[in-house]
Amino acid sequence: MGFMKHNIVDNVAFSNKLRHVNPKLKVIFALSLLLISVFSTSFIVPLIIFFINSILLLFKAKVPKKIYAVFVGIPLGFGILNLVIFAFLFGTVEWFKINVFGFEIPVYKDGIELGLLLFGRMLGGVSSMLFLAFTTPMVELFYIFRELKMPDVLVDMMMLIYRYIFVLYEEYEKMKFAQESRLGTSNLKSTYKSLGALAAHLFIRAWEKGEKLNITMMSRCYDGKIKLLQTIENPSIKYILFIAIFDIFLIILAYLTKDFTLTSYIKI
Amino acid sequence: MHIMEGYLPPMWCAVWWVLSGIVIAYGIVKLKKLLEESPEMKPLVAISGAYMFILSSLKMPSVTGSCSHPCGNGLGAVLFGVPITAVLAAIVLLFQALFLAHGGLTTLGANDFSMGIVGPAAAVIVYRLCMKAGLSSTVGIFFAALFGDWLTYVTTAVQLALAFPIPSFTAAFTKFIVIYAYTQVPLAIAEGILTVIIWDYIKKLRPDLLLKLGVVPEEELKPYLTPSPAGGE
Numbered sequence: 001m002g003f004m005k006h007n008i009v010d011n012v013a014f015s016n017k018l019r020h021v022n023p024k025l026k027v028i029f030a031l032s033l034l035l036i037s038v039f040s041t042s043f044i045v046p047l048i049i050f051f052i053n054s055i056l057l058l059f060k061a062k063v064p065k066k067i068y069a070v071f072v073g074i075p076l077g078f079g080i081l082n083l084v085i086f087a088f089l090f091g092t093v094e095w096f097k098i099n100v101f102g103f104e105i106p107v108y109k110d111g112i113e114l115g116l117l118l119f120g121r122m123l124g125g126v127s128s129m130l131f132l133a134f135t136t137p138m139v140e141l142f143y144i145f146r147e148l149k150m151p152d153v154l155v156d157m158m159m160l161i162y163r164y165i166f167v168l169y170e171e172y173e174k175m176k177f178a179q180e181s182r183l184g185t186s187n188l189k190s191t192y193k194s195l196g197a198l199a200a201h202l203f204i205r206a207w208e209k210g211e212k213l214n215i216t217m218m219s220r221c222y223d224g225k226i227k228l229l230q231t232i233e234n235p236s237i238k239y240i241l242f243i244a245i246f247d248i249f250l251i252i253l254a255y256l257t258k259d260f261t262l263t264s265y266i267k268i
Numbered sequence: 269m270h271i272m273e274g275y276l277p278p279m280w281c282a283v284w285w286v287l288s289g290i291v292i293a294y295g296i297v298k299l300k301k302l303l304e305e306s307p308e309m310k311p312l313v314a315i316s317g318a319y320m321f322i323l324s325s326l327k328m329p330s331v332t333g334s335c336s337h338p339c340g341n342g343l344g345a346v347l348f349g350v351p352i353t354a355v356l357a358a359i360v361l362l363f364q365a366l367f368l369a370h371g372g373l374t375t376l377g378a379n380d381f382s383m384g385i386v387g388p389a390a391a392v393i394v395y396r397l398c399m400k401a402g403l404s405s406t407v408g409i410f411f412a413a414l415f416g417d418w419l420t421y422v423t424t425a426v427q428l429a430l431a432f433p434i435p436s437f438t439a440a441f442t443k444f445i446v447i448y449a450y451t452q453v454p455l456a457i458a459e460g461i462l463t464v465i466i467w468d469y470i471k472k473l474r475p476d477l478l479l480k481l482g483v484v485p486e487e488e489l490k491p492y493l494t495p496s497p498a499g500g501e
Contacts, residue, residue, distance in 0.1 A: 031373075034273070037274060038274055039278050074370070078272055092435050111434070118275055120274075121275070122273060125372055129365055133366045133367065154299075157317065157355070160310065160317075161318050161359055164315050164318035165318045167318070168315075168318050199462050200468075203315065204466075207311060207312060210310075210311030210314055211308075213311065214311045
């Protein structure tokens with residue numbers, strides 16, 4: 001199931017080689033690349049951003065290649081499918097036609113261009129988010145949110161939901177194993193029945209655990225705000241300047257390539 | 269749903285961020301008030317958020333830059349209302365962007381508008397109509413989850429058609445909604461059934477919370493509220 005992946009990312013975030021780089025620095029880096037990628041009007045700079053993030057994650061952070069491939073596969077797969085859809089369905093300028101069993105199917109030039117742009121932006125954007133996700137544990141982000149003066153109730157709810165996601169996952173593993181031990185998935189009908197019971201019990205069990213947690217916290221003088229004792233120091237101004245210069249370089253490059261269109265270089 | 273990072277043009281990212289931001293800000297105020305008045309609600313609110321995370325992480329690709337999946341937003345909407353569900357959805361979407369590369373930060377505004385605002389609003393409206401019609405809350409929650417899911421996807425199709433009105437809004441919307449319909453119609457029905465099962469458990473285990481939230485008539489909860497004579501709490 002898809003949601004098992006959150007465990008993988010969380011584990012990598014704690015064990016990667018960029019783990020101890022200042023998290024504020026990593027947030028600034030990832031968000032700036034993300035914004036540059038999204039604001040680009042051709043796919044060149046987003047692709048460059050994708051390669052930079054990939055190199056940093058694979059060779060500096062030492063994220064396992066297999067794990068990275070799985071996560072990058074998502075925007076890659078969607079990007080390719082989307083490109084095909086846009087080439088055939090989302091365009092107004094006809095480029096050429098494909099003859100299939102006597103039917104002429106038009107391929108749109110502007111559809112391909114838009115598809116390529118979205119493809120690049122998705123790779124650049126998702127890889128920037130993955131950079132942050134794979135290198136920075138969620139708990140450090142909570143500190144940063146607190147420093148940014150996000151409402152207490154919001155950050156507290158984030159922390160509780162974060163915890164409950166793993167509670168649900170643990171309970172899911174136990175119940176799934178127990179069901180399979182009793183041949184709960186031996187045919188389609190019992191699979192659906194087991195899934196419904198699993199989800200329902202999962203909800204209730206996690207809720208019960210949440211109630212116990214709440215009582216435990218209140219017995220320790222919890223008054224509605226989870227206090228954090230640690231603070232994260234600000235990164236060195238030197239590194240901020242490095243990132244700023246790098247961002248400016250990318251912005252200039254994005255401006256210079258803003259009108260690039262691949263299809264104008266291909267003759268039909 | 270869950271429009272992928274980088275898929276929307278920046279202008280549309282900003283528009284949806286502003287629209288969602290307004291509701292989220294109001295939701296934070298309401299959430300703070302709810303938890304001050306009823307601290308015992310905190311675990312249920314948090315578990316509703318985690319439930320939304322789990323359900324909306326089970327995704328199936330539907331060829332364009334987003335995908336189909338259950339949303340889990342009907343339950344939270346009926347229990348706590350739309351603004352609080354918008355806050356929970358924003359948190360869930362943030363985690364999914366960071367944990368699963370599912371959705372994104374620039375598209376969080378758009379995704380929250382569909383999954384955290386329009387979907388829950390549809391769920392609440394349908395639920396209240398069912399209750400006014402005299403149906404039981406179990407039937408109401410089924411249709412709430414069903415319509416909450418469908419309206420989430422209709423909204424996403426609208427958002428994508430607005431961003432890419434090629435050759436026209438209507439044509440683009442039709443394409444997106446048809447692509448989603450194949451997976452989303454049966455998925456919503458399955459989610460409705462799942463939510464009914466969970467709802468029945470909540471009624472049995474914590475009817476006092478439902479009574480306090482005022483979402484289920486007292487007469488329907490009466491059988492569950494009677495304490496067991498054999499040494500109940």
